[in-house]
Amino acid sequence: GVPGVQYLSGEYRLWRGRSQLNYGKNYGNFTIKGIQPEYQMLESQVITRGRFINEVDQKEARKVIVIAQDAKEALFKEEEALDHWVQVNGIPFEVVGMYAFESGGRGQNQSSAVFIPLSAAQRVFNAQNLVDRIVFSFAENTLVGSKMAEERAVNILSRRHSFDPADERALWLNNNVENASTFNKVFAGISGFLWIIGIGTIIAGIVGVSNIMLIVVKERTREIGVRKALGATPANVIGQVLLEAIFVTSVAGYMGLVCGVGLLEWIGGKIPGSEMFRDQEVDLSIAVYATLILVAAGTFAGLIPARRAAAIRPIEALRDE
Structure with missing residues (x-):
């Protein structure tokens, strides 16, 4: 094993173009994934009905299958799916669970995958002991820790399968921590x-x-002159102009904030499966900072007009046409 590994699952896949599920006269094409029980933790699969693949299924190569809602609708329509048998490329499998799935990302019409025990997939699809992907996680989810775990995994696999660890063509690696770091830099x-x-x-x-x-x-000008003639001080005039400037900038700024929040909500509703826009919200601290910036901007914007208004002489103002 690889030191520091938290969860690990081998995977054997049969893509939807080579697979077909049947239930009576109903059928559908779904990617079949032969996996091990820890795959549920690796991919954070949420079970909505029944259960996921367990250790007994894997050990005994049981013909059991876990599907999502889209597969259930395609095969069973309004019928109950649990404990019923479906044909997977002509081989009967019992539905033991359903998991949550949202299509999104690169294609909103993307269909779900169905899961069967890895041992059963290797047996029924004549894969012997082959896997086409190994998925694992590790306790230290830092970039340095992920690179160390990746290096340890490559070294172990290279010794077992006799290839050069430096040969990038021998093994394809996808480091999600590294990907997240790259995305964070871009964003x-x-x-x-x-x-x-x-x-x-x-x-x-x-x-x-x-x-x-x-x-x-x-x-x-005349109004300001009259007010000053009636006893208004320069501070009163400056305060009035600044208050109006702050009001204008605050109203316009909050309208922009509301429009931005509304746009996020609209995007989240239109792209329900997108991780990037799902459950977006405005941080309270950002809203507070935005309010302070708006007040400061309004004050600064009204400063010059306010000083000019305070400098108006009543006699000249009353003569103004």
């Missing part, structure tokens, strides 16, 4: 780019609101 770059766009948008908004408030101050 970090995208996030940084979006921050730049966001900052640029805020600056453009500040300029726009400032110009609007300058126009408002110009149009309300």
Whole structure:
């Protein structure tokens, strides 16, 4: 065994183009995966009815099968699927469980796979003791730990099957921790780019609101003059203009926030099987920071118009046409 391995399962696959499941007159093409019991933990399979493949099934090469809802609908329609027998390439298998499956990602019309014991798959499909994939996880889920586990696995397999560990053509490897690290770097770059766009948008908004408030101050020159003649202090005038600027930026900003949340909800509803957009939510801390930025932007945007309004002399304002 490989030191540090948490779960491990061999896998023998028969792709949907070479497989057919029948129940009475109903049939469907589904990828058949011969797996070991720990595959459930590796792929986080959620059982909705019945059970998953267990150690007894694997040890005795039992002809049992676990299907998803789409296979159940194709084969059984409205009938109960559990404890019924289906023909898998002409060989009877008993349905012992159903698991949760959502089509998504590269194809929303993607069908599910069906699972049978690896030992049964090797026997009925004349695969002897062959597997075409080995899936395993390890306790240390860091990038360094994953590379060490990968190296240990390659060394053990190279000694057992007599190939050079440095020969990349001898063994195909897919390290999910490494993939996740790569994706995180890509999304970090995208996030940084979006921050730049966001900052640029805020600056453009500040300029726009400032110009609007300058126009408002110009149009309300007489009003401001009357207020100052009646005893309003420069602080009162500045406070009014700043409050209006903050109100404009806050309302526009929250409208944008609501539209963004609504867009996430819409994407999540349209792509239910997508891991990337599933259960998206806005972090409360981000919402608080956004509120503070909006208030600061509104204050900054109204600063110049407010100072100009405070500098208006009542006599000149009353003469203004």
